[in-house]
Amino acid sequence: MQVLIRLSKYLSTHGVSSRRKAEDLIKSGRVTVNGNIVTEPYFQVNEEKDHVFVDGNRVSHRIEKLYFALYKPRHFLSDLNYKEKRRIARELIDSDAYIFPVGRLDYESEGLMIFTNDGEIANVIMHPKYGVDKEYIVELDGVLTENDIEKVKNGFMIDDKIHRFADISFIKRIKQNVEYKIILHEGRNRIIRKVLSIIGRDVTRLKRIRIGHIHLGRLKPGEYRKIKEKEIMPFKLRFKGHINGG
Numbered sequence: 001m002q003v004l005i006r007l008s009k010y011l012s013t014h015g016v017s018s019r020r021k022a023e024d025l026i027k028s029g030r031v032t033v034n035g036n037i038v039t040e041p042y043f044q045v046n047e048e049k050d051h052v053f054v055d056g057n058r059v060s061h062r063i064e065k066l067y068f069a070l071y072k073p074r075h076f077l078s079d080l081n082y083k084e085k086r087r088i089a090r091e092l093i094d095s096d097a098y099i100f101p102v103g104r105l106d107y108e109s110e111g112l113m114i115f116t117n118d119g120e121i122a123n124v125i126m127h128p129k130y131g132v133d134k135e136y137i138v139e140l141d142g143v144l145t146e147n148d149i150e151k152v153k154n155g156f157m158i159d160d161k162i163h164r165f166a167d168i169s170f171i172k173r174i175k176q177n178v179e180y181k182i183i184l185h186e187g188r189n190r191i192i193r194k195v196l197s198i199i200g201r202d203v204t205r206l207k208r209i210r211i212g213h214i215h216l217g218r219l220k221p222g223e224y225r226k227i228k229e230k231e232i233m234p235f236k237l238r239f240k241g242h243i244n245g246g
Contacts, residue, residue, distance in 0.1 A: 003048060007031065008041035010052065012096040013117075014059050019096035030055050067232055068093050068115045069214055073221035078104035078113065089113060093224050102126060103134075103187045103211075111136070111208035112216040114227070124235045125211060128186040132235070135210035136182045137171070138192060141202045143178050144168075148199045156198050163191050177204055 005013075011022035011031070023041040025031055031038055032053045033045055045052060052059040072078065072089045078101050080090055089101065093115060102114040102122045116122055124130045144152075155164025171179040182192060193203050209216045213234050214227060 003046060004044040005047055006041065007033065007038060007043040007045050007052070010045050010047065011054070011059065013098055014061075014063055016054055016059060022096075025054060063117065064097075065118045065121075066095065066097055066099055066116060067118065067121070067227035068095070068099065068224050069216070069219065069227050070113045070115060070224040071216060071219040071221050072105050072110055072113045074108060074110045077107060090115065092222050104189065105206075105208060106190050106193075109206040109208070110221060111206075112211055112214070112219075113208075114211060114214065120239060121232060121235050124239045126187070130238055131185050132212045132238075133166070133210065134184045134187050134208060136184070136192060137179060137205075137207045137209055138182050138196075138203055139174060139177050139179050139205040140196065141177055141204055144170075144180070144199070144201065148201075151199055152195055156195055158191070158194055159188075163188060163195055165192075165195065 007026055008019055008022040011025065012019040016022060016025070026041045026043075027039055029037050029039055033043065034051050047061065070089060070093060072092075075086070076089045076092070077086050078089055080088065080100060086107070090099070093099070097117060099115040099117050100122070102116060102125050105111060105113060114122075114125065125132050149168055152165045152168060155162040157163075165182050166185050167181075167183040169181050171181055173179070184191070192206060196203055207216075214231050219225065
C-alpha cells in the first residue's frame with residue numbers, strides 16, 4: 001500500500017521548514033523528487049520510496065521526534081478538532097509538524113499538556129501500567145475530612161472501573177476555598193471532578209503542574225517550550241525496562 005503525502009507537508013514534517021516556507025522552497029525550484037525538479041507544493045510523494053532533495057541535500061525519511069510542553073489556558077480544547085467555535089490548545093504551538101496531545105485537560109481546566117509525534121513516549125505517559133505521576137493543584141469549595149481523603153484514596157467505581165487518587169495533601173486555604181495537591185497514575189476524562197463530586201465537593205480551579213519528570217515551571221497560560229532530551233529519557237528508560245521485563 002502506497003503512503004502518499006503532499007510534498008510541502010513532507011518537508012515540514014521531516015524538519016526541513018515550516019509548511020509555508022516549504023511551499024516557497026518548492027515554488028523556487030529548489031526541491032527535486034527522484035531527480036526531477038518539482039515546483040508544485042501539492043505534488044504527491046511516497047514517504048517510503050521517493051527520494052527528496054532540497055538544494056542537493058537528501059531529506060531523511062526519519063521524522064524528527066518533537067516534544068512540547070504547553071500551559072493550556074482555561075477555555076481551550078485539548079482535542080485537535082474544532083468544536084462549536086471553541087479554540088484549541090494545539091494552535092498555541094508555532095509548529096507545522098503533526099503533533100498530538102498526550103492526554104487531555106478538560107475545557108475548564110488549565111496547566112501542563114505535552115504535545116509530541118512520538119507514539120511510544122505518549123503510550124508510556126498515558127498507560128497505567130507505567131505508573132507515570134500526574135500532579136495537580138486543585139481548589140475546592142471546602143475542607144476534606146480524614147474520612148473523605150480515605151475514600152478518594154480507596155477509590156470509587158465510575159464507568160465500570162475503580163478510580164482513585166494515588167495521593168492527596170492539603171496545601172492552603174484561599175478565603176472560603178481550600179487548595180490540595182492531588183497525584184494520579186492515570187488521567188481519565190474529568191476524573192478528579194467526578195471523584196470529588198461523589199463526596200459532595202465542587203472543583204473551583206484545577207491546574208496540572210507535572211507529568212512524570214516534566215514540570216509546568218514558569219510557563220504562563222498560552223506559553224510553551226520544547227522539552228529537552230534529558231527530560232524525555234526517563235520515559236524511554238521506563239519503556240525499555242518494561243519490554244525487558246524490568
